């Protein structure tokens with residue numbers, strides 16, 4: 001039996017069938033296929049402010065925000081105008097343009113650890129290039145990452161923890177050679193002891209420790225006190241570089257990024273999502289001396305035909321201009337807090353165990369009765385319940401990420417009306433899934 005709005009999503013269903021004939025799984029990125037939550041993907045016609053509209057004309061409060069970029073809401077008039085003006089002057093030149101320098105200046109001014117950057121087109125490219133730079137600059141080959149942290153689909157980062165006492169990674173995707181995965185060490189997130197042990201053994205071979213300073217790809221998992229400080233100390237002790245993957249947290253948790261909250265200076269920072277305001281823009285950067293290792297100044301090769309293209313730069317500049325308005329992040333923080341507390345309250349009323357958290361315009365909730373500190377905890381959450389809750393919310397007009405392993409996002413366009421509607425819908429949805 002189709003659910004309430006599944007029957008209202010006739011055109012989406014038709015379009016998915018058509019897409020499946022010519023596109024792998026009908027999608028351009030796997031999580032969009034709704035496999036983790038069941039049901040059929042919703043095809044979007046347009047989005048405006050805090051809302052997304054599907055091809056059948058249904059409206060949803062959007063808590064995905066294109067997975068982070070939509071921090072000023074969808075189709076913000078100033079961002080759209082900036083992109084239109086840039087488009088009229090040409091879509092891509094494959095040559096230098098003034099907008100690149102302007103966006104780079106804004107980013108460099110916002111992050112004390114970052115003096116110089118290179119624009120790329122996706123978060124994946126940013127982390128891949130940062131790792132290459134770390135390896136090139138240190139002459140070492142190993143990388144230490146954390147289980148459950150996602151850094152894009154880079155070969156060396158698509159690794160899972162080996163079984164038992166194994167300290168090196170095993171491929172987490174077909175097509176990743178074991179020889180690549182072996183160069184990646186894994187530790188549980190928030191477990192400094194495990195890091196110290198690995199570094200004691202492999203430190204001289206470790207080019208970099210790579211971490212999401214707030215993990216947002218296994219739900220919302222903040223760092224425990226001392227964890228990030230400990231990583232900085234381990235890197236200093238062993239001559240490894242510390243890379244903050246702020247593709248999600250950059251300009252999302254705070255102006256600049258989470259490093260401005262925790263006051264830790266990584267050697268390299270990866271950015272993406274918000275800095276492109278919805279266009280394919282990402283970047284990596286660090287000190288001038290380190291970045292001087294990258295071509296054309298240094299021996300580490302990295303390039304891109306569409307990198308720094310004028311449309312992406314225009315969207316990024318316009319988005320960050322809005323983010324710089326006074327009280328912008330405080331307002332986001334209040335919205336995320338209201339939502340996190342709201343979800344907590346209505347879940348508890350329905351007798352559903354829940355953990356919530358938030359930081360700037362990023363928040364999350366998990367169905368479990370104890371704090372989530374790492375991937376094991378994230379896996380222990382009730383994901384079957386999340387799938388039912390997701391569907392109940394979607395049918396009532398609230399769009400959550402189609403997997404329980406994701407953080408959620410609010411924008412400056414999420415006003416009182418959108419937020420209160422979300423909480424009311426959540427109350428109704430919790431009653432329906434808990435009964």
Ligand SMILES: *Cc1c(COP(=O)(O)O)cnc(C)c1O
Nearest residue numbers: 122123124150151152245247248
């Ligand atoms: C989204 C994300 C990436 C990958 O970015 P893409 O643009 O999807 O390649 C990398 N790291 C983190 C932390 C992310 O959230």
